[in-house]
Amino acid sequence: MTESYLAEIASVEGTKPTQTGSGNYSSDSLVARVQKAMEEIGVAEANTAAEEAILDELIQTKLVAEDDPFIALMNAMLVVIPQLMKTREELLVEKTASYDYVSSLNAYMAEAQLNFARSAEKSDPQDQGGYSTGSTTGLAYAKAYAGNLTVIQQQGLFDGMSTEIQGILYEAVSTSLGLEALTPDTKNWNSSLSKSEYNMPETLWAGLNSPDWTFDGEDTSRYTNRNYADGSDPFQDPSKPAGVDPFSKSAAAYLGGKLGPVLDDAVTQNTIIENTLNGYAKQIEAGYKFEMENYNSIVNTDAQMYQAQINQNRAHTNRLRAL
Numbered sequence: 585m586t587e588s589y590l591a592e593i594a595s596v597e598g599t600k601p602t603q604t605g606s607g608n609y610s611s612d613s614l615v616a617r618v619q620k621a622m623e624e625i626g627v628a629e630a631n632t633a634a635e636e637a638i639l640d641e642l643i644q645t646k647l648v649a650e651d652d653p654f655i656a657l658m659n660a661m662l663v664v665i666p667q668l669m670k671t672r673e674e675l676l677v678e679k680t681a682s683y684d685y686v687s688s689l690n691a692y693m694a695e696a697q698l699n700f701a702r703s704a705e706k707s708d709p710q711d712q713g714g715y716s717t718g719s720t721t722g723l724a725y726a727k728a729y730a731g732n733l734t735v736i737q738q739q740g741l742f743d744g745m746s747t748e749i750q751g752i753l754y755e756a757v758s759t760s761l762g763l764e765a766l767t768p769d770t771k772n773w774n775s776s777l778s779k780s781e782y783n784m785p786e787t788l789w790a791g792l793n794s795p796d797w798t799f800d801g802e803d804t805s806r807y808t809n810r811n812y813a814d815g816s817d818p819f820q821d822p823s824k825p826a827g828v829d830p831f832s833k834s835a836a837a838y839l840g841g842k843l844g845p846v847l848d849d850a851v852t853q854n855t856i857i858e859n860t861l862n863g864y865a866k867q868i869e870a871g872y873k874f875e876m877e878n879y880n881s882i883v884n885t886d887a888q889m890y891q892a893q894i895n896q897n898r899a900h901t902n903r904l905r906a907l
Contacts, residue, residue, distance in 0.1 A: 614692040615735060621685035622744040628678035635671040642667050665882070672879045679872040685744045686865045692741070693861060696732035699725045700854055703785070704792035706807060715810030722792070723804055726785035733757045745864060752860055756853040763787055765846040767798075782843075784850065791847030795839045 609616035646659035705722035736742065742753045765787040767779050779802065782790055786804060790797070793807070800806035 610735075610739065612735070614688070614695060615739060615741065617688035618685065618692055618741050618744075619739070621681060621688045622741075624681040625678065625685055625744050628674065628681045632671065632674040632678050635667070635674045639664070639667045639671045665885075669879070669882055672875070672882055676872075676875055676879055679868075679875050682744070682868050683872050686861075686868045689741060689744075690861065690865060692732070693857070696729055696736075697854075697858065699729035699732060700788070703729060703788040706789075706793060706797075709797075709807075709809075712808075712810070715808060717800055717806055717808040717810070720789055720799070720805055720807045723785060723789045726788040729788070730761060730783075730785045733761050737761065749860060749864055753857060756856040756860075760784060760850055760853040763846050763850055765791070766842045782846075787843065787846050788850055791839075791843050791850070795843055 609619045642659075642664050646663050647656050650656040650659060703722045703726035705725065707719040707721055709716035709718040737754065737757050742750045745753070761784060763784045765782040767782060779799075786799070790799070797807045797809055800808040800810075
């Protein structure tokens, strides 16, 4: 019987983990960490499924189909429970890969969130004699944020999550990248400005800095509050009633009607991404802790069964020696 169990154990332990890995990762170290973690999740899921299949078969053949309760107990101790532990170990590897994935993803998203937060930065305006100009330092960060979202979309960095969560996050990313805000009425501006819309990075910068400032012509590295040569104003409001200068400042109307809603949507989508990822991270951490505690419980139970068997055998030995 001993040889039979040893052969059974050897056959189970002969199951090797699946080893795959393309190694074709991004040159960006943060993105590469996410890609590697997603790959490890896939490998771990395959290994867990393989071990679960073996466990199910052993339960049916070594426990359910066994008529002798003593043999069934020995099967449980020597074959089934060790396989159960292997299955739980693979599940822990899977949970660890998921934990690494969300940690790596959070590291990348921290960079994206910093870029978003710094989109409003600008240099102190310098007086140019009747108007002011300065450098749009935050625009570079807004462009970097758009770049972060593009990488997420193109590289599928949310693919390590459930389909439902992926849908929420990818929709927020797609919506953000598609945002465009109408510029102020440009029909009377000088010929250097031909834009009719702000793209997403420009919307972030312009909106977060209030509409009193606009890009200096098409030069998005500069901002200004100047009135152009023909006397028009970047925030003219042709709908003003008769007798009211249509070129008077109407920054509030512009912010509320054209730029504000788009900026609000950008902030909303960013908040959706941030909050969804935070919730996902907490869920993964809780799952990891639960599986670790569950595994420890199985190990302790197994150890107690072995100790009980040893004590039982020792009792028989002691009784025979006493005769």
